[in-house]
Amino acid sequence: xxxxxxxxxxxxxxxxxxxxxxxxxxxxxxxxSGEVLKxxxxxxxxxxxxxxxxxxxxxxxxxxxxxxxxxxxxxxxx
Amino acid sequence: xxxxxxxxxxxxxxxxxxxxxxxxxxxxxxxxxxxxVLFFTFYxxxxxxxxxxxxxxxxxxxxMPMKMPFGSKDFQGINWPxxxxxxxxxxxxxxxxxxxxxxxxxxxxxxxxEQLREMCQESGVRxxxxxxxxxxxxxxxxxxxxxxxxxxAAMFLEYAADAxxxxxx
Numbered sequence: 001x002x003x004x005x006x007x008x009x010x011x012x013x014x015x016x017x018x019x020x021x022x023x024x025x026x027x028x029x030x031x032x033s034g035e036v037l038k039x040x041x042x043x044x045x046x047x048x049x050x051x052x053x054x055x056x057x058x059x060x061x062x063x064x065x066x067x068x069x070x071x072x073x074x075x076x077x078x
Numbered sequence: 079x080x081x082x083x084x085x086x087x088x089x090x091x092x093x094x095x096x097x098x099x100x101x102x103x104x105x106x107x108x109x110x111x112x113x114x115v116l117f118f119t120f121y122x123x124x125x126x127x128x129x130x131x132x133x134x135x136x137x138x139x140x141x142m143p144m145k146m147p148f149g150s151k152d153f154q155g156i157n158w159p160x161x162x163x164x165x166x167x168x169x170x171x172x173x174x175x176x177x178x179x180x181x182x183x184x185x186x187x188x189x190x191x192e193q194l195r196e197m198c199q200e201s202g203v204r205x206x207x208x209x210x211x212x213x214x215x216x217x218x219x220x221x222x223x224x225x226x227x228x229x230x231a232a233m234f235l236e237y238a239a240d241a242x243x244x245x246x247x
Contacts, residue, residue, distance in 0.1 A: 016187040018106040022197055025109035043187070056083075056110040 004062055004074065007035040013042045013070070020046050021053050028059055028077050036062065037075045046071050083107075085114040086241035088234065089122035094132040094176055094191070095142075097125050099247050101194035108201035115241075116198070117234040119208035122247075123215065126207055126222040130191055133176045137166040147181040199225055206233055 010027045012020040020041045027037055039050075047066070050073050054061045058078040065072045085107040089100040100122070104114040118126055125132075136142045144158040165171050183190070189197075199205070206227045212218070219228065227233070238244045 014187045016189075018102050018109070018194075019187070019189050021109045022105055022201075025201075053110055056112075 004036045004076065006038045006074065007031065009038045009040070011040045012046075013040055015041070016043050017045050017049065019043075021049055024050070024053070024073075024075065025057075028057075028075065031077045033077050035077050037073075037077070039073045039075060041071045041073070042069050043071075044069065046073075050075075083110075083112040084237070084241040084243070085112055086117070086234070086238040086244040087114070088117045088119060088246045089125060090120045091247060092121035092124045092132060094134040094179055096247065097130075097132050097191045098188075098194070100125070101191060101198055103245070104203045105194055105198045105201060108198065108203050114198075114203045115206060115234070115237050116203060117206045117208065119211050120215075123207060123211060123217050125191070125195070126205060126226055128221065128223055130195075132191065133172050134179050135165070135172045136160060136175050137162050137172075144175070144178075145182070147178055147185050195223075199223075 008027060008031060010023060012023055015023070020039065020043055024037070024039050027039075031037060041050075043049075047064070050061060050064075050071075053059075054075065060076045060078065061073050062076045063074040085104065087100050087104060089097075091097070100116050104116050107114040124130070134142075136144055144160050145156065146154055146158075148154070165175070204227060205225065206229050207217075207222060209228050209230055212228075219226075
């Protein structure tokens with residue numbers, strides 16, 4: 001795991017598909033290249049969805065954790 | 079981007095349940111840096127109205143669960159078997175089923191159709207209304223939200239010819 005600083009945090013707890021993806025995209029659009037977004041989701045579909053979103057958009061998931069029903073993603077803007 | 083992927087969807091259904099897939103897919107496509115066009119025809123046209131008033135009916139839809147969005151977890155898990163003769167004949171049954179589905183969506187953190195439609199427009203998804211079916215069913219442009227384009231089969235096909243994904247919903 002590489003070192004990074006979290007620049008922004010987005011809490012998508014309680015939201016369901018496709019809201020976490022839509023909100024993440026909106027947030028990332030406002031960030032600078034290289035900045036990291038911490039996104040929190042409780043949607044159990046979001047683990048695979050975020051990976052696919054990352055594959056398509058090129059914004060990298062530099063780290064992710066799962067704790068109970070909470071999924072946390074660290075996304076670095078490309 | 080030269081290799082931008084394109085999604086083309088024909089939205090032909092106007093019930094509360096089937097209103098979701100076109101808007102979910104188009105908004106998600108936009109969030110994944112894809113282009114998306116939604117072509118609204120036949121019963122999909124009411125999805126463009128300024129005031130959306132969609133309903134769902136369990137009649138003739140044996141796969142639709144009839145569950146309560148309130149009460150204990152066990153109670154919410156019960157699927158109520160409603161015969162068509164009741165769901166199709168009791169006045170207000172569809173209104174009740176619609177209310178229950180909306181409440182369930184809300185509890186599960188699912189966006190409303192209005193929200194998803196707005197997010198589509200914000201992210202550049204194009205909406206095209208089928209002029210022919212508008213004429214047939216008596217819809218007028220003033221009934222619809224701003225930002226809608228009007229056209230026909232050729233307009234959709236021109237876009238779909240270069241689309242990577244084409245769906246009929």
